[in-house]
Amino acid sequence: MSSRFERNRTFTFIIIYSLYLYFLGLSLRNTSKALEPFKDEKRSYVYVWNWIRRFGSYHPYKHKE
Secondary structure, eight states: OOOBOTTOOSBHHHHHHHHHHHHHTOOHHHHHHHTTTSOSOOOOHHHHHHHHHHHGGGOTTOOOO
16 A cells, blocks of 8 residues: 555555544644654644545544434
């Protein structure tokens, strides 16, 4: 699973993992800290926030109201 999104430097599994952690309940800053073991590059909480804005509507665990 080493594919990347077009014109992005971040691996797909890192984006999916960060969304997974955020939707489990971690804050943006703690999610970005959890990505530190991946030696790709340091990702700030702003990157995570942008990914949530971009892919947040695809959240599979949305609660039905």
